[in-house]
Amino acid sequence: MKKFDVIIIGGGHNGLVASSYLSKKGKKVLVIEKNENVGGLAEYAESLNCISPIIKKELGINVNNINHSNNIISLEDNQNHTILSDKNGKLSFVQTNADENDQKKFLSIINNYKLFSKTLGAFMFQKPPRVKSGKRADLFQLISMGWKIRKLGKKNMRELLRVIGLNIADDLEDNLNSNNLMGLLSHEAVLGTNLGPRSPGSILTLLYKQAINDNIFNLNKIEVAEYINQLEDCCNKNTVEIIKSSEVKKILTQNNSVTGVQLTNGEVFESKYVMSNADPKTTYLNLLGAEILDTDFIRRTKNFRNKGNVAKLELALENEININNIDKKMNGKFIYAPGIKYIEHAFNANKYNKYSENPCLEFYVNQKTLSANVYYVPYLINTNHKENEIIERCVSVLSKFIPDMKIVKQKLITPNKMEEKFNITGGHWHHGDLEIDQLLMMRPFYGSAQYSTPINGLYLCGAGTHPGGGVTGINGLNAAKKVIEDLK
Amino acid sequence: MNKTKYDVAIIGGGHNGLTTACYLAKAGLKVIVVERHEYVGGAAVSRELHPGWTYSNCSYVCSLLRPEIFRDLELSKHGLQIIPYEGSASMLNDGRFYAHYQDHDLTYRSIAQFSKKDAEAYDRFGKDVMRQCKIIKPLLKMTPPDPTSFKPKDIMGLFEFAKYFAAKDELGGLGEKEIYDTIRFWTMSVRDYLEEYFESDIVKVHLAGSAIIGTALGPYSPGSAYVLLHHYMGEVDGTVGAWGYSRGGMGSITKAMASSLKSNNGEIKAGSPVSQILIKNNKSYGLVLENGDEIYADKIVSNLDVKRTFLKVVEEKELPSDFYKAVKNFKIRGSSGKLNIALDDLPIWKSIPVGDPAGTGDLHITQNIEEMEGAYDDWKDGKWSQFPYVDMCIPSINDPTMAPQGKHYMSVFIQYVPYNLANGGWTEEKRLEFGKHVMNRIGNYSTNFNDIINHAEIRTPKEIEAEVGLTEGNIFQGELTMDQLMFNRPVPGYAQYKTPIKNLYMCGSSTHPGGGVMGAPGVNAAREILKDLKMKISTHYI
Amino acid sequence: MNTSKISYKKPLLETPFHERTSEHCYANDWYRWAGYKVAKEYSSTELEYTSMRNTAGVIDITPMHKYDIKGEDAKKFINKLITKDITNIQSNQVAYGIWCNEDGMVIDDGTIFCFNENHFRIFCAERNLNWFSDTATGFNASVEDISPSIAALAFQGPLSCKILNLLKVENIENLKPFHFNNYNIENHNVTISRTGFSGDLGYEIWCDPSQAIDVWDSLFKFNRDYKVLAAGMNALEMVRIEAGFIQPNVDFMSAEQALRPNRMRNPYELGLGWLVNLDKEYFTGKQALIRHKEKGPEKKLVGLDIEGDKPAVGSVLYDNSKKNQAKEIGIVTAAMWSPVLKSNIAIGFVSKEHYKLGSNVYAEIYHPEELDYRKIWAECKVVKKQFFNNPRRNETPAFT
Numbered sequence A: 001m002k003k004f005d006v007i008i009i010g011g012g013h014n015g016l017v018a019s020s021y022l023s024k025k026g027k028k029v030l031v032i033e034k035n036e037n038v039g040g041l042a043e044y045a046e047s048l049n050c051i052s053p054i055i056k057k058e059l060g061i062n063v064n065n066i067n068h069s070n071n072i073i074s075l076e077d078n079q080n081h082t083i084l085s086d087k088n089g090k091l092s093f094v095q096t097n098a099d100e101n102d103q104k105k106f107l108s109i110i111n112n113y114k115l116f117s118k119t120l121g122a123f124m125f126q127k128p129p130r131v132k133s134g135k136r137a138d139l140f141q142l143i144s145m146g147w148k149i150r151k152l153g154k155k156n157m158r159e160l161l162r163v164i165g166l167n168i169a170d171d172l173e174d175n176l177n178s179n180n181l182m183g184l185l186s187h188e189a190v191l192g193t194n195l196g197p198r199s200p201g202s203i204l205t206l207l208y209k210q211a212i213n214d215n216i217f218n219l220n221k222i223e224v225a226e227y228i229n230q231l232e233d234c235c236n237k238n239t240v241e242i243i244k245s246s247e248v249k250k251i252l253t254q255n256n257s258v259t260g261v262q263l264t265n266g267e268v269f270e271s272k273y274v275m276s277n278a279d280p281k282t283t284y285l286n287l288l289g290a291e292i293l294d295t296d297f298i299r300r301t302k303n304f305r306n307k308g309n310v311a312k313l314e315l316a317l318e319n320e321i322n323i324n325n326i327d328k329k330m331n332g333k334f335i336y337a338p339g340i341k342y343i344e345h346a347f348n349a350n351k352y353n354k355y356s357e358n359p360c361l362e363f364y365v366n367q368k369t370l371s372a373n374v375y376y377v378p379y380l381i382n383t384n385h386k387e388n389e390i391i392e393r394c395v396s397v398l399s400k401f402i403p404d405m406k407i408v409k410q411k412l413i414t415p416n417k418m419e420e421k422f423n424i425t426g427g428h429w430h431h432g433d434l435e436i437d438q439l440l441m442m443r444p445f446y447g448s449a450q451y452s453t454p455i456n457g458l459y460l461c462g463a464g465t466h467p468g469g470g471v472t473g474i475n476g477l478n479a480a481k482k483v484i485e486d487l488k
Numbered sequence B: 001m002n003k004t005k006y007d008v009a010i011i012g013g014g015h016n017g018l019t020t021a022c023y024l025a026k027a028g029l030k031v032i033v034v035e036r037h038e039y040v041g042g043a044a045v046s047r048e049l050h051p052g053w054t055y056s057n058c059s060y061v062c063s064l065l066r067p068e069i070f071r072d073l074e075l076s077k078h079g080l081q082i083i084p085y086e087g088s089a090s091m092l093n094d095g096r097f098y099a100h101y102q103d104h105d106l107t108y109r110s111i112a113q114f115s116k117k118d119a120e121a122y123d124r125f126g127k128d129v130m131r132q133c134k135i136i137k138p139l140l141k142m143t144p145p146d147p148t149s150f151k152p153k154d155i156m157g158l159f160e161f162a163k164y165f166a167a168k169d170e171l172g173g174l175g176e177k178e179i180y181d182t183i184r185f186w187t188m189s190v191r192d193y194l195e196e197y198f199e200s201d202i203v204k205v206h207l208a209g210s211a212i213i214g215t216a217l218g219p220y221s222p223g224s225a226y227v228l229l230h231h232y233m234g235e236v237d238g239t240v241g242a243w244g245y246s247r248g249g250m251g252s253i254t255k256a257m258a259s260s261l262k263s264n265n266g267e268i269k270a271g272s273p274v275s276q277i278l279i280k281n282n283k284s285y286g287l288v289l290e291n292g293d294e295i296y297a298d299k300i301v302s303n304l305d306v307k308r309t310f311l312k313v314v315e316e317k318e319l320p321s322d323f324y325k326a327v328k329n330f331k332i333r334g335s336s337g338k339l340n341i342a343l344d345d346l347p348i349w350k351s352i353p354v355g356d357p358a359g360t361g362d363l364h365i366t367q368n369i370e371e372m373e374g375a376y377d378d379w380k381d382g383k384w385s386q387f388p389y390v391d392m393c394i395p396s397i398n399d400p401t402m403a404p405q406g407k408h409y410m411s412v413f414i415q416y417v418p419y420n421l422a423n424g425g426w427t428e429e430k431r432l433e434f435g436k437h438v439m440n441r442i443g444n445y446s447t448n449f450n451d452i453i454n455h456a457e458i459r460t461p462k463e464i465e466a467e468v469g470l471t472e473g474n475i476f477q478g479e480l481t482m483d484q485l486m487f488n489r490p491v492p493g494y495a496q497y498k499t500p501i502k503n504l505y506m507c508g509s510s511t512h513p514g515g516g517v518m519g520a521p522g523v524n525a526a527r528e529i530l531k532d533l534k535m536k537i538s539t540h541y542i
Numbered sequence C: 001m002n003t004s005k006i007s008y009k010k011p012l013l014e015t016p017f018h019e020r021t022s023e024h025c026y027a028n029d030w031y032r033w034a035g036y037k038v039a040k041e042y043s044s045t046e047l048e049y050t051s052m053r054n055t056a057g058v059i060d061i062t063p064m065h066k067y068d069i070k071g072e073d074a075k076k077f078i079n080k081l082i083t084k085d086i087t088n089i090q091s092n093q094v095a096y097g098i099w100c101n102e103d104g105m106v107i108d109d110g111t112i113f114c115f116n117e118n119h120f121r122i123f124c125a126e127r128n129l130n131w132f133s134d135t136a137t138g139f140n141a142s143v144e145d146i147s148p149s150i151a152a153l154a155f156q157g158p159l160s161c162k163i164l165n166l167l168k169v170e171n172i173e174n175l176k177p178f179h180f181n182n183y184n185i186e187n188h189n190v191t192i193s194r195t196g197f198s199g200d201l202g203y204e205i206w207c208d209p210s211q212a213i214d215v216w217d218s219l220f221k222f223n224r225d226y227k228v229l230a231a232g233m234n235a236l237e238m239v240r241i242e243a244g245f246i247q248p249n250v251d252f253m254s255a256e257q258a259l260r261p262n263r264m265r266n267p268y269e270l271g272l273g274w275l276v277n278l279d280k281e282y283f284t285g286k287q288a289l290i291r292h293k294e295k296g297p298e299k300k301l302v303g304l305d306i307e308g309d310k311p312a313v314g315s316v317l318y319d320n321s322k323k324n325q326a327k328e329i330g331i332v333t334a335a336m337w338s339p340v341l342k343s344n345i346a347i348g349f350v351s352k353e354h355y356k357l358g359s360n361v362y363a364e365i366y367h368p369e370e371l372d373y374r375k376i377w378a379e380c381k382v383v384k385k386q387f388f389n390n391p392r393r394n395e396t397p398a399f400t
């Protein structure tokens, strides 16, 4: 029987970051991944610039942007698309139907949001402080958070405290006229969440994502596969052992402390420290088992909201893809979310566990292939969507902009499928909704924040922890730091 | 021309304006209330719109009215009596009904018909909500501190605010867990919140009703759980969360207030719409009435909602542009309608037996939360709900003064009805069609309802706006969402009943802690005004 | 069409014994217990109480909540639920246990009947369906509320075994304390457990509601020679205080129901530390209880032997014989004059400095006397809660 300093369940990017970090600190680490490849949900991540610079530095990761012109193209049924270009975070309009006033206001809203995000950003990279834990460090951190907000100045602080609870639609409608521009920003606010543009809290999600990404459109594209490879290399270099195609069945414990893990094939690995890259529900209810958790804690675990609603669509066409009214050389992120009303209608379906008849899409084109995030395609309990119908709906949207679509290959990965493949309950982009009550010290829930769990030696390091999903690696890094701290 | 100069002139004789006036008059100030209509009361009125019947034609039930106001203003002496009523019920399409009674065991069994677990969870839910009521109660009577300010009073205010959170657990302060519970309660959607306790559709929808009344939110919207609290935090004689009828209709409340005001030598000038507030050098000093008369006073208080105050009776040029913009962006969408129906007989419900106390409280017909959310979806699209949520009650069963003998008055509150109707806007035909739609819906649950309607007054947000002056017909003088609560209400930086204009104050429901026949904004405003005059308010805070 | 079963006209449910209890209840004085009507006093609380101390008393305890736990993991479930270890429990044995929340605060107590490894039954005072169901997550165990399907009587007192003997309940004298078995009372199959809350010999009889009346009548069959009385809730309250049993929402707030977090109590505060087994691998609240134990209780529920004869109902407790120098240190939760002990007894919370056995504290008693209150400053001695514990209670074969 093999013994390790730390075992990590799941080789998602967060698991890999954690393992690289731990092994660099001289720990003997084992990563166990269910699938034949590591990387987890990051496989679907398309646009990335949120990898924490700390990680790049600490782990010596060096991924380059792939050469994409940094454009955001917001498609419009009348083919008067809006094109924005992003040069090192500086946005400008390349083409749009919106009047000048709107353009100016649009950019100024974004600047405002950026300012707020910066303030929030300071909290994103740390482990969240607990309220009233009685520990000085937590209190100090809370006070410093308060201070950072105060430093915004009266006017901005007031505005921040106002918009934090506001919905994005209202704020946009107060300031803009252009449907297209409102749709574009709403899209960024709601993608991957369980909110519509009119749901209170949808500005917060935008600020939150922006705080992590340092960019509102999360546009810079790197080759995710390349990043994951480098992480894996980094692990290998530091003698992390990675076993693939192996699923952990059970986290073993004795007297409220972790002793190791057991695989589905019965094999057992021993360790006093186990980190789970799986989502909180899977970790607690399936891997650990509710039997050894306090009843109140079980209640909170069950109440964690994690219904995913973004599907991935992959299409291969016979011919090279050209978008109507868009220059062939123009590439970037295409968004079809033409207006608040459209998105809100799409969201309505989600509430009743139906897919949107008229879905919103965010996609990238690469010669003959196209890959898209499609929402809302809600996760279903005990049943499945008719996937062909959803594909049909998407194609009918796409064909407004791509003439003569001849599809050679098509694939739709619904949240249910993601759950099946990665064991992520609900197939949620962030492993769980990003709403105030599931953020910061409340993420995933009371008794499990700050990466630790009620079980000694068990830690969470996945997107279900602060600061949530996205390929940031912060979760993995913070969790690893916490383990190092406790190992001492 | 009115030559007398007043200490304080209050624009609008809604219950909050009257409350402020009473406290100021009690403190010895010379006070005048200037009301547009011939009668006072605003949205808390009783009106005989059909001979023989008294309609509580806007608000219809009372719970939120702060008991200290009742006591301080001696409203009982001035004729006010609140009649608590029994329970509430939801009628199911399958012929059953779900009910809450005053009696705990009866309620348990009523819920247990649908789910034993839910019947039990109801106690836990009640306890958790009650805990939130306890937390919010002291906040109602405080002026929200400005979190951006460094003034001692604001910092002390924040301290007060944080006290519950900071006190040691042993001393009854909230623990870490309870603090998170509180944040959860204030931010979650009512649907998510209820899901944590209940499994049965009818239980959830019945309870969710209180979270959507008057709002521009659906049960799935984050923040809607808080509104639940807004309807639970009231009390009738110490029973927190209980509701009652005001004997003689809601107008009895404001009538008693007016009488209390007069007994303290306050004046009421009815039938006098104010057209402008007189301002010089950023200081207000008087009012201009529509007929051109002017009234002078050292302090002016507006009971009107913040939009009406600053977009209609104050000129834009008097206001800082930030403030003006914030007021313009104040969210005050109307979403509610109201039917006031004179009945020739008592309606017979298909599911609730005659005489069952459940039938004497508020009645509902929405079957599940999805249906309720669907009603909201319609509203978002500028349509009245195809399956509206209705809150019906028949005050005349409990209050014999509301209708002729043997006849009844029924109040039907309707959620959702848009202020701006898509496809051409409201017309007289559409208003009638809307009323008919609702009555048909109700008729489905009764064997005689359609035959006993003697008269019906149909009100959309348009009518409510036109009559009461509530902008867009929003019943709370502004939505109750996080961005407009506490120190954000009505607009950030002006949550302390003061305005950018010197000597001009606000006391309506647009201010903290918001709408409902509560009176708390009125007292808080009075306290702030007296403070500025270096005087003290006299009250028995409960 | 009205298919609704509940009727506002008869709000309180009647137990299967109602036909008899209402006959006996001259006082027509009823108590509401979990939605049922049970007698508070039949005719004289003193006589009813005395029957339990002298012959035997019959109490209708049907409204108790009863939950069946079935399935492969039934035993594991129980062991996770309660704070003590029942690994070695045998079939036909009864365990007394408490359950706590994650903060180690007591929710309720109950008796747990073991039919076999895969079938247990819990009897308790409060509703616990949600707590049990949520606790069952991850176990192969079902939780069912079977409360209405079982009628129950407590049959308590020195002659209880004798009368069952006379009724030819075979071998009943050999039923050991905290055990149960199936028996036959005049052709009715019943389950009898040797349990109860009187601190004396006593049984609890469980039967199908359809047989309730017959079983009741059997118990009164020998009344010519041995006077058995139906006893009401007041009498029950007296014997349970004497026996030192505590009751949720009377002596402490159940952690599931307490509105104020600081009203919850842990087992050490309730003097129930002996029911907590911290060596057990796992149960809800264990981690918190380790901390509570280490810290020691800030206050404790103790017995009080009070001077004089005026019951200290609701009294506040102080630390000094001189009223003007006294500091508040606790509160009485239940108090009575004990006829059998001829003492003035009470149960109450006393703070850390004073809860040691033998300490003296002082109670301010408001004693009603002809429409006026007399204030009495009475000395109290801290004693064990179990004021009354007759050796008969534990002897097998049982006293006949």
Ligand SMILES: Cc1cc2nc3c(=O)[nH]c(=O)nc-3n(C[C@H](O)[C@H](O)[C@H](O)COP(=O)(O)OP(=O)(O)OC[C@H]3O[C@@H](n4cnc5c(N)ncnc54)[C@H](O)[C@@H]3O)c2cc1C
Binding pocket: A009, A010, A011, A012, A013, A014, A015, A032, A033, A034, A035, A038, A039, A040, A041, A042, A043, A044, A045, A046, A047, A048, A050, A246, A247, A248, A249, A277, A278, A282, A287, A310, A311, A312, A373, A418, A421, A422, A423, A424, A427, A428, A429, A430, A431, A461, A462, A463, A464, A468, A469, A470, A471, A472, A475
């Ligand atoms: C459609 C889609 C598009 C997205 N697009 C973007 C984007 O453009 N930009 C962006 O920043 N983010 C994007 N995201 C979000 C991002 O991909 C995820 O939030 C992030 O990858 C989560 O990483 P993780 O390491 O925390 O968890 P995961 O990637 O979910 O890793 C968990 C790993 O654990 C493994 N595992 C689980 N259980 C077991 C077990 N019992 N035994 C062994 N292994 C186990 C799983 O197989 C998986 O590999 C997208 C998400 C989705 C669904």
Ligand SMILES: Cc1cc2nc3c(=O)[nH]c(=O)nc-3n(C[C@H](O)[C@H](O)[C@H](O)COP(=O)(O)OP(=O)(O)OC[C@H]3O[C@@H](n4cnc5c(N)ncnc54)[C@H](O)[C@@H]3O)c2cc1C
Binding pocket: B011, B012, B013, B014, B015, B016, B017, B034, B035, B036, B037, B040, B041, B042, B043, B044, B057, B058, B059, B060, B061, B062, B063, B064, B272, B273, B274, B275, B303, B304, B313, B336, B337, B338, B413, B464, B467, B468, B469, B470, B473, B474, B475, B476, B477, B507, B508, B509, B510, B514, B515, B516, B517, B518
């Ligand atoms: C249909 C409906 C049902 C409701 N149901 C309930 C309920 O059941 N229970 C409950 O607690 N709450 C209910 N409410 C909410 C509650 O009635 C209001 O929030 C509350 O009455 C508002 O009181 P107020 O004093 O702040 O303002 P208002 O009542 O709006 O008072 C403003 C006053 O100013 C006067 N005014 C306006 N313009 C001028 C002018 N230019 N010059 C002079 N005077 C002017 C108006 O006539 C009015 O009297 C309901 C509201 C509505 C509309």
